Amino acid sequence: MKLKFSSTFMVLIFIFVACNHKKQELKENMEVKTAKKEVVYQVFTRLFGNTNTTNKPWGTIEDNGVGKFNDFTVKALNEIKELGVTYIWYTGVPHHDVIRDYTEFGISNDDPEVVKGRAGSPYAVKDYYNVNPDLAVNVENRLQEFEALIERTHKVGMKVIIDIVPNHVARNYEGKSNPKGIEDFGETDDKTKQYDVNNNFYYNPGEAFKLPIWKNGYLPLGGEKHLLIDGEFDENPSKWTGNGSRASQPDFHDWYETVKVNYGVSPDGRKDFSELPEGFENEDCKTHFKFWKDKIVPDSWVKFKDIALYWLDKGVDGFRYDMAEMVPVEFWSYMNSSIKMKKPNAFLLAEVYNPDMYRDYIHKGKMDYLYDKVALYDTIKHIMQGHGWTDHIIGIQDYKADIEHNMLHFLENHDEQRIASPDFAGSAEKGKPAMVVSATISTSPTMIYFGQEVGEPGAENAGFGSPTRTSIFDYVGVPNHQRWMNNGKFDGGQSTTEEKELRDFYKRLLNFTIKSEALMGNYKEIHSYNREKLDNYNRKLFSFVRWSENEKLLITSNFDTMVHYDLDLQIPSEVITSWELKDGNYTLVDQLYNKEKFTLKVANGVGVVNIVLEPLNSYILKLKE
Incomplete structure (x- = not known):
């Protein structure tokens, strides 16, 4: 629910x-x-x-x-x-x-x-x-x-x-399997009171429960005849309904099949x-x-x-x-x-x-x-x-x-x-x-x-x-x-x-x-950085990096259903510094299908990797140490 x-x-x-x-x-x-x-x-x-x-x-x-x-x-x-x-x-x-x-x-x-x-x-x-x-x-x-x-x-x-x-x-809770010494819900409730701290339910003393008025063409069991479908359900006094409705006749959209459990909170909110x-x-x-x-x-x-x-x-x-x-x-x-x-x-x-x-x-x-x-x-x-x-x-x-x-x-x-x-x-x-x-x-x-x-x-x-x-x-x-x-x-x-x-x-x-060890490690989004730097990087894409001491990941996804993107995806200098990478070329290997490799080029402390993202495609790229 x-x-x-x-x-x-x-x-x-x-x-x-x-x-x-x-x-x-x-x-x-x-x-x-x-x-x-x-x-x-x-x-x-x-x-x-x-x-x-x-x-x-x-x-x-x-x-x-x-x-x-x-x-x-x-x-x-x-x-x-x-x-x-x-x-x-x-x-x-x-x-x-x-x-x-x-x-x-x-x-x-x-x-x-x-x-x-x-x-x-x-x-x-x-x-x-x-x-x-x-x-x-x-x-x-x-x-x-x-x-x-x-x-x-x-x-x-x-x-x-x-x-x-x-x-x-x-609504008809019946604990027939209770272990020895376990009382049923509501078994010892004082039903003359709307509320008592040790009652399991809330009650409307003097009022009997009424079934909701069925709406939108709904009928129990789709209208099938059944011995127990008689317009009545015996509950007197009425209990409050599971979603908090206090009415003795809950609405069709209420959780009418359930009754609310009392946890020691009075009707006026006192604990x-x-x-x-x-x-x-x-x-x-x-x-x-x-x-x-x-x-x-x-x-x-x-x-x-x-x-x-x-x-x-x-x-x-x-x-x-x-x-x-x-x-x-x-x-x-x-x-x-x-x-x-x-x-x-x-x-x-x-x-x-x-x-x-x-x-x-x-x-x-x-x-x-x-x-x-x-x-x-x-x-x-x-x-x-x-x-x-x-x-x-x-x-x-x-x-x-x-x-x-x-x-x-x-x-x-x-x-x-x-x-x-x-x-x-x-x-x-x-x-x-x-x-x-x-x-x-x-x-x-x-x-x-x-x-x-x-x-x-x-x-x-x-x-x-x-x-x-x-x-x-x-x-x-x-x-x-x-x-x-x-x-x-x-x-x-x-x-x-x-x-x-x-x-x-x-x-x-x-x-x-x-x-993956990196997925329990550090996270940084590089989406906003690439939104600023690349003309063809937009709100249909999302990119971030995850890393630990022994594993470094670049993750990028394309939510567009029609367009592919040819990106020179950039990894900012603070990430490159955290990854302790020097200027040079590094290999990134796809972890989903293990078929593709990409080259990460680090120059002046910033990383760039060319990626073609097809519609609805993603890459989880792992830095090969």
Whole structure:
């Protein structure tokens, strides 16, 4: 889930606001220098292994099929790893609402009127201590099947991330798998009060919940008759809705399938918990953990901490937190410091879209990484669509120079439009220069979404929602990915030539990034220098250098779809000095395809290299010592 910010707001923040935040001191900086880049592969778990190509709107499992944990075979996992992946984010694992009868396994049916789609939103979690029954071959053993997948993933050399959705739970949350001693959400709430610090939810005493008024021709299950579609959902008193709506009858556009979790913040904004002392943003996780040890915290805090520790015990290596900015930063200090005490290298990624809150959630909330959405992604998307300037990238990188390592880069995820969809770029090829810039411009991790590497356009009308994004609400097949999957052979046997070439590009790029020392080192843009010096260098191009003691890179990309550029690209004297190059000729070797060599001529302390950049082409050139 995500909030939207206008491009005008983004430009004002990132292009014209100077970054006056002090640089972090760092143990963390030392870690960055010795580490290598990470690559996260987000996979929508129920879609990955599905070979059914019917794609009937609102189709059932029988109509459209569904993927299983067991579809992630050792062969499949090895192919993902060989793409250059270090972490897999298995999206949609915790048990969420689904429209399918599993009552024989002790699972209650879910009302279609408070479920989005037929397969349900992964962000309406119904039972945090179990997994989606759709994903299991044997429903009774669904948890064991996921544990086996964790083990297989580890054996091939990758780590596992799953979702935790702290801001809200399914309207009909029902923790039937709770470990001994764990109470259900809301089980002991005082429902006569709108708010109590230890209530898990907010209530409207005396008011019953009413279903939203359906709009835009929408009907649950597309209008299909169903025993539970009766215009009612029993919830009395009504709870506040996940996106913060306090109405007993939420709007159709609200997150009506979920209820908001209470973290000890009263309706008037009062925080009924201890706040972090001044300067605590500079303290480590151990100090944060010690701070909370003798504090009484709201009940919801403890519940979510217990959930996270439970999954760590199952072998999970990290979490992606949905809409983290809707939860107080103090909770994250409590939660994440507890996680780090148990698993110091846990990978903690948060969905945060408010730039003013970035540093608080990193330093105070102890997040490892945040989405670089309202910044690099938005700007690169505009460039790919033909109405953005590469000049704007400079201001973005300057603004977040002190936190660049913490801002995870992506071009696709389950919330965003597919690059190849007409509403985004209309062509997967336009993602190539964007991906080079996104993956190499900083020390942060890179994330790709399954199917991105084969140009999936997200064109299917699956039911709830609209095309351009691969549906996360319904049972559907993913055509480009299915051709690569080749009925479980995972060898690209049905892929088109274009799809194979695109996947090869991603494979080459991502594998380079996870091995490169320079990409964890220094950065300097040379774009503005060349804009000033060269008449034929424009805002469709972007160039920068990355270097470490043992590796020096020149990276240049052409976002133009039609024009090739013959450039005498210049490297300014300050870079040449940092690289300790004397006047003379040096060889630069392309690292993507290892076919081309270029000559860097250094004269009077300035470097010049002649490069012909074809449309949508990029070079990662390494100085040959």
